[in-house]
Each structure stands twice: as structure tokens, then as C-alpha cells.
Amino acid sequence: MSKSKLTIWFIILSVLLIILGVYDLLSGSIQVSMSDIFEFIFSKNPKNSQYYLLLKEFRFPRMSMAILAGAGLSISGLIMQTLFRNPLAGPDILGISSGASLGVAIVVLGGNYIFGNSFIYASNYLTLIAAAIGAATILALILTISFKLRDILSILIIGILLAGIISAIVSILQYFATNINVKSFVVWTMGSLTASSSKDLTLAIPIILSFILLAFLLSKSLNLMLPGESFAKTMGVNIKLLRILSFSAVSILTGVITVYCGPIGFVGIAVPHISRWIFNTSNHFVLIPATALLGGIFMLCGDILSNLFTTNGNLPINAVTAILASPFIIWVVFKNKRTFV
């Protein structure tokens, strides 16, 4: 793809992201007009403080979270697919999001045993901390394993098995938990972009953006990984360091996003394929920014759709993304008759 064509595509995607972002601010159960949004963005002394509050505390965090989560998960998926040289790899494959789920499951489902019989899950912050600890534990485990094992496929297998063990533990916890807590947990696993407040964003934005930047800085090494690991090694790539940095980026991105939005599936697998298909390249210097933009666009579409069908609240985002993403993967696979990494 020529440089000018590349620039045009990036402009199109950026404009699309902005349009969808604004549309996302408009959508929801309470009607908001364009002038409210302009007022929210440009005015320092908002006249209509009710709408201002709605936008500031609910809509804007929801929109930002959608973009950040889409971008972060998609980039995680891209890195995993390159490192494992497997088109089906995704951020959930290393067991990171299951780790976060386990943390949440222990707090929400096992709360009766930890905090006494009258425990009813309520605290949002407790979930955040538990999910972060869960994700970090699995990350530490995966990093230790990647030191011991040379073969990247073995790490993949262990990641999948870990996820299996964790989901078994979660099932057992569900079996023993009270109905009300099971419901809270199931609702959490459906994912939600609305749980985050503007305060959460001040933490999430810098973390997610800095790890997306880190991923971009790994582009050269990731490109050299495309023909294979031994090739990369003879080209001067420090494989161990690359693995540590990229696994950390993936785990922290996935972990943080799962903490705030719940486990969101399919986006991480699908979006890298869409961007490879559009840009017809495997060059990470192009793919990483492209995947970030497309990931944001994808999640915004998901969020807008989830608001479209209900007048009261929204559909679980996890279900919407799965329905949106899977046909894309199938379509891309059929169209190309071969899968890329």
C-alpha cells in the first residue's frame, strides 16, 4: 500500500472514530442534543448542568472506555497472534482474563465464606482489586513459565490449560454460592462499559495509553518475529526481553480492561484480522495504530448497538461483540481462503 493511500485510510478511520464517538455520546436512555455535547466539550460554564453531569460522569467515561478497551484488546490480540504465530491467538488465550475472572469470582461468589453468611456482593472497588490481583497472578505465572520453556507453543498450551483450570474453579465456586451472588457474578461476566466513572478514567487512560505506546515501540522486533523465532534471533532480537515486554503489555492491557469492563471476548481475535485485511500488510508499524483505531471503532459500534435495542439500560456488551465479531472472522477467512498472522 502506497504512503498516500495509507494516509487516506488513517484519515478515514480517525474521522469514523470521531463520528462514532460523538454518536455514542448521543445514544442512551436519556435524550441528549448535539448542542449539549458542544456545550460539554467547549464551554467552561455549562448552563445546563444536569446534562453536563450526565455527559461528564456517564456518557464520556462510557465512550472513552469503549475506545480504550477496543484498542487495548485488539492490540493485545495482534501481539499474541504474532508471537504465537497463530491466527486464533487472543488476549484471553493466555488465561489473563480468566485470572481476572477468578479474582472476581472469589470475592463475589466466595464472599459468604470470607466475610460471613450475610455477605451480599456490593463493592465495586473490591472487584477491581480482586480482578487486578487475579490477572497479575496469572501474568507472573506465565512469565515464569516463559523463562523455563523455550517453545512458544508449550506456553500457549499451558495458557489454555490454565484458563481451563480456572473456569473449573469458578464453576465450583458458583455451585456453592448463593443465588444472588451468582447473579452478580454472571452479570459481571457479561461485561459492561457503563461501570466506569470519570475517576476510574484518570487511572485507566494513562495505563492503557502507555502500554499501547510500548506495543508500538516493539513493532520492529515484532516484524522480525514474522519469519520465525530463530530468524528474529539471528537478526539481533532479544527474544526473552521481547516476550517479557509483550506478555506484560498484553496482560496489563487485558487485566486493566477486564477489571473495568468485565471479560470481553472476540474483539481481540477479530480486529487484527480486519486491519490486516484492510491494510494488506503484516508490518506492525502500520498494524498497531490501525488496529487501535479499528478496535476503538469496533467497540463504539458494539456500544451503540447495545443501546439501540433497549430503552432501559443496555444489552451485555460481551454478547454484542461476540455477535458482531464472529461473522467478521468467518468472512475474512472465507474471502482470503487462508489465514494470516
Place this chain on the structure above:
Amino acid sequence: MINSILKINNLEFGYKTPLCKAVNISAEIGDLICLVGLNGSGKSTFLNTISGILKPLSGEIFINKQNIKNLSLNKKSQLISYVPTRIDFTANLTVRELAEMGRSPYTNIFDKKSKSDIELVENILNDFDLLKLQNRQIWSLSDGEKQKAMIARALVQETPIIVLDEPSAFLDYKMKSRFLAKLKEISKTKSLIFSSHDIETATKFATKIWFINEEKLEILSPKEFIEKYYFTN
């Protein structure tokens, strides 16, 4: 010799258990060395060890008088390049992009290439008749074209030593001798080490034979090798 570009002292290589012991050899600029040995004798392991993919079990490898143990990975990739038997990948990578990867040991973290980098890449692609294929995806090429692209990339890397693991394994007989003639030409200014099963063709072009035989590495001239081993078997 003291000024050898590649000098190997008392090397023991293999996976955990040694395949070959007490290897003491050197290579010079202008050498076209053919590595021969039976299946499983450790040819690829040896090549992987000198190109730094595997760590030696014991012993020392010097490139340009520097012990490779003390060299950074990046520095090492400026001294020795490696061409695998076969490249199998599904990534979207054009011939041009692959050739440009040869400059990566010299570029910064953003892989910014200078004008002279681009010129070098274009000259080498032209030299290998690859310019008309430069925008083709690697996966769409024939085996011979793939192999040419990989070697072009190794030349772009501008290393004094190039290691090739069975470079002619997937080439037909016509391509094979053209290809070896090309290697011969390249080896005038470099030190080339390649492994091969096709002893007849290889001995025609090689200046030296390294023969892995019963856990020892023997150094022979092509003539000596044919007289001593090839016809007696």
C-alpha cells in the same frame, strides 16, 4: 590462522548431550565451505551454534577476533547472517519488506532506513533479478524464488560471514548449479558456510569440506573428501 574471520576453539555442540566434540577450525574471507555429514550428525545444530541460535555446550567462537559470548545480539547480527533451509510463514510480507529486514541490525527502534540503506536493498534485489517480484508476497513465491529472497536479505545484512542451512534442498538441478555459482561469486568477498546433501554438486563449487564424522569435525579439500569417503562408501 590469527586473522581468521571465524575461529572456533575446542567447541562442543549439541542439545544437552554433545553431538560433536573438540571442534577446532577457522574460516577465511573467500572461503566457500560445504558442511557435510549423515542425517542426524549435527549439521544444522552446528550451523545454529555458530550463528548464535543455540548456545555452545563448551568452547569458544570468535568472529573477527571477538568472542561471541561478549557480543550483543545486535552486534552479532552485524557479523553473521543465517539463511534457514526453508521459510514457512503465512504473514503478509513482500520480497521488498523481507530484504529491507536485512538492514534492521543497523536501524533505530523505528526501523528508519537511510537513503544508502534503500539503495543497497535495491541494488541487491536487482542483482538477484528480484526487482520485478519486489511487491509480491513471500508466500506466493516458488521455493527457488523464496530461497533467492532469503539470500538477498542475508546480503543486505552486509555481514562478513553467511551461514546457509541446506540452501539448495528445494531447488531443481538447473537452479541448483546456477545458485551455487552465485554463492561462489558472493564468497569472493565473504566467508560462506553451507550444508548440503548433494555432495557431487557441492564439491564442484566448495573450496573446503567440513565433514562431521563420528563426533569429530574433519577439514578436507573437496578432492580429498571424494577420494577418502565418497567412493569408498
